[in-house]
Amino acid sequence: MASVTIDKVQKSFGEQVVLHDIELQIADGEFVVFVGPSGCGKSTLLRLIAGLETNNAGSISIDGQIVDNIAPSKRGVSMVFQSYALYPHMTVFNNMAFGLKQAGTPRAEIKKRVSHAADVLGLTSLLKRSPRALSGGQRQRVAIGRAIVREPRVFLFDEPLSNLDAALRNQTRLEIMRLHQRLGTTMIYVTHDQIEAMTLADRIVVLKDGRIEQSGSPQTLYHEPANLFVASFIGSPTMNFFKLTDLPDLVNRHTQSLKENTIIGVRPEHLSVTPDSRKGVTGNLELTENLGEYTLAHLITEQGTHFTAKVGRNSSDASTDMTKSLSFTVDDNNVHWFDPDSGLRLR
Amino acid sequence: MNELQKKNLSNNLLTVTAWVCACLMFFPIFWMVLTSFKTELQAIAVPPKLVFKPTLENFFLIQERTSYTRYAWSSIVTSVGGTLLAMLIAIPAAYAMAFHPGRQTKGILLWMLSTKMLPAVGVLMPVYLICQKFGLLDTKIALVVIFALINLPIIMMMLFNYFREIPGEILEAARMDGATVGREVTQIVMPLSRGGIASTVLLSIVLLWNESFWSLNLTSSDAGTLVALVASFSSPEGLFWAKVSAVSTLACAPIVVLGWLTQKQLVQGLSFGAIK
Numbered sequence: 001m002a003s004v005t006i007d008k009v010q011k012s013f014g015e016q017v018v019l020h021d022i023e024l025q026i027a028d029g030e031f032v033v034f035v036g037p038s039g040c041g042k043s044t045l046l047r048l049i050a051g052l053e054t055n056n057a058g059s060i061s062i063d064g065q066i067v068d069n070i071a072p073s074k075r076g077v078s079m080v081f082q083s084y085a086l087y088p089h090m091t092v093f094n095n096m097a098f099g100l101k102q103a104g105t106p107r108a109e110i111k112k113r114v115s116h117a118a119d120v121l122g123l124t125s126l127l128k129r130s131p132r133a134l135s136g137g138q139r140q141r142v143a144i145g146r147a148i149v150r151e152p153r154v155f156l157f158d159e160p161l162s163n164l165d166a167a168l169r170n171q172t173r174l175e176i177m178r179l180h181q182r183l184g185t186t187m188i189y190v191t192h193d194q195i196e197a198m199t200l201a202d203r204i205v206v207l208k209d210g211r212i213e214q215s216g217s218p219q220t221l222y223h224e225p226a227n228l229f230v231a232s233f234i235g236s237p238t239m240n241f242f243k244l245t246d247l248p249d250l251v252n253r254h255t256q257s258l259k260e261n262t263i264i265g266v267r268p269e270h271l272s273v274t275p276d277s278r279k280g281v282t283g284n285l286e287l288t289e290n291l292g293e294y295t296l297a298h299l300i301t302e303q304g305t306h307f308t309a310k311v312g313r314n315s316s317d318a319s320t321d322m323t324k325s326l327s328f329t330v331d332d333n334n335v336h337w338f339d340p341d342s343g344l345r346l347r
Numbered sequence: 348m349n350e351l352q353k354k355n356l357s358n359n360l361l362t363v364t365a366w367v368c369a370c371l372m373f374f375p376i377f378w379m380v381l382t383s384f385k386t387e388l389q390a391i392a393v394p395p396k397l398v399f400k401p402t403l404e405n406f407f408l409i410q411e412r413t414s415y416t417r418y419a420w421s422s423i424v425t426s427v428g429g430t431l432l433a434m435l436i437a438i439p440a441a442y443a444m445a446f447h448p449g450r451q452t453k454g455i456l457l458w459m460l461s462t463k464m465l466p467a468v469g470v471l472m473p474v475y476l477i478c479q480k481f482g483l484l485d486t487k488i489a490l491v492v493i494f495a496l497i498n499l500p501i502i503m504m505m506l507f508n509y510f511r512e513i514p515g516e517i518l519e520a521a522r523m524d525g526a527t528v529g530r531e532v533t534q535i536v537m538p539l540s541r542g543g544i545a546s547t548v549l550l551s552i553v554l555l556w557n558e559s560f561w562s563l564n565l566t567s568s569d570a571g572t573l574v575a576l577v578a579s580f581s582s583p584e585g586l587f588w589a590k591v592s593a594v595s596t597l598a599c600a601p602i603v604v605l606g607w608l609t610q611k612q613l614v615q616g617l618s619f620g621a622i623k
Contacts, residue, residue, distance in 0.1 A: 051523075052519050071522075071525075072522050073523060073524060073526075077523075078523065079520070081516045083514060083516050085517045085519065086517075087517060087521070087539075088539065089539055098521070102525035102526050102527075146520075146524075150524075
């Protein structure tokens with residue numbers, strides 16, 4: 001178990017700077033998820049910690065020891081790759097044992113550790129198979145097993161679930177959570193899937209264009225997004241952004257002075273249907289998506305702002321007539337105000 | 348004629364063309380083998396005889412007059428030796444180029460391959476003189492070294508292409524697992540491209556078995572290969588067709604058998620990893 005410190009780390013490939021002065025402190029035993037759109041530098045940051053890339057400036061330390069010049073295998077980190085990266089010509093046992101063999105671990109110890117990991121992951125009956133004869137989920141478990149047997153100080157996961165189908169993804173996600181609970185090891189996890197990020201993380205680090213946009217607990221990111229980007233990235237469906245003219249009633253109740261183009265953010269789940277069209281926001285229905293538990297209504301205001309609302313979650317909504325136009329009240333406690341120029345959250 | 352009939356017709360035409368081409372290519376070989384079982388008189392008979400009483404006389408004569416086995420051994424040693432030596436150099440080189448490419452990697456590969464386009468006779472003099480100076484004329488060592496060098500570009504190119512098909516993440520996983528470069532090559536890269544390596548080795552052996560320029564110019568009786576043996580049958584007294592055919596058949600036979608046994612790998616090798 002170990003803490004990880006990333007101190008003013010910079011990385012560029014040729015002319016292109018992919019990480020700008022990243023500073024991050026990851027506590028011992030913490031589960032941290034790097035999330036962001038593709039090309040934001042999240043995988044590069046993970047690979048820097050793994051030692052598969054070298055930073056151009058700054059330093060990375062694990063447990064207080066600077067590891068910039070230490071080989072990947074000597075850093076005490078294990079990585080699970082997106083493509084699993086199993087050795088196709090070796091059996092499951094040998095896949096898991098490869099790292100230990102390289103380190104010269106005695107044979108009895110290798111056997112003990114591999115069978116223990118196989119036991120934990122339910123792979124015992126598959127040890128003699130080759131990766132080709134395994135399903136996607138099983139391969140992923142072997143990849144995790146390979147990481148476990150080395151008993152690393154830090155686990156690194158690079159989008160480990162993106163090659164699995166939806167059902168298996170949920171199941172494997174739970175397994176990773178269980179693993180973290182059982183081992184208590186520091187884990188760093190990269191994904192572009194915000195649901196994975198929200199469910200797994202103790203702390204989420206949102207990256208964009210090689211910079212950290214916000215770092216905080218899933219709750220913080222959901223309730224207090226630092227800026228427009230984080231607000232739109234976290235939450236599904238994504239947050240609605242209104243102009244002041246869309247919500248005159250709300251703006252009138254607001255006491256502070258506001259810039260003309262201030263943006264109002266309201267999540268789809270914080271809009272409630274009301275028969276009174278004067279109170280909140282009214283929109284013309286464009287289309288609906290019925291998801292069983294609730295219905296997603298896609299609407300457009302008279303000012304031409306598109307927004308989405310979750311309808312039918314509570315009993316009062318149940319009888320909602322999904323006709324041409326719908327009005328919603330806005331929960332004052334769940335309104336986010338953003339500065340139009342900087343995109344930063346005002347309140 | 349409707350579309351389907353048209354398609355069938357063109358398919359049939361293609362099949363016929365393929366057969367004609369194949370027969371054209373096979374005919375000389377067929378004629379060579381046939382002639383090797385004729386007497387000298389039958390061999391030059393006009394019109395040529397297709398039905399005759401076969402004789403093994405030519406083959407016995409060759410073994411009597413020369414030492415077929417010695418030449419064959421020389422062919423085996425030089426083609427296999429040259430291939431192995433080239434592989435020894437090419438595997439690490441192709442590994443470096445495939446997995447740690449620099450800005451010039453592509454250029455270097457192309458340049459290496461372009462040396463294959465130069466006429467070998469251009470360097471005959473210096474190579475001959477070097478061999479003479481070091482007392483390597485008519486030795487198998489000289490042929491092994493030269494064979495390795497002339498095949499190196501094509502072996503490099505093939506291995507480079509095969510190695511590049513290995514996903515980089517697998518090698519990164521090995522690096523995370525603490526594998527040294529040597530183990531990365533021997534325990535990951537080589538086992539994963541063993542099919543490609545086999546194709547490359549086979550193709551190289553075939554090419555070197557048939558190599559004639561350097562074998563003829565740098566060897567005579569001591570290190571002569573089967574190619575040299577065949578050439579020695581063109582004597583000043585004229586060609587003895589039946590004997591030339593017999594010795595050519597003997598020279599071709601081993602490599603044809605090898606090719607037949609390994610045709611799957613060979614086709615894969617010749618298509619440069621394009622099909623998998």
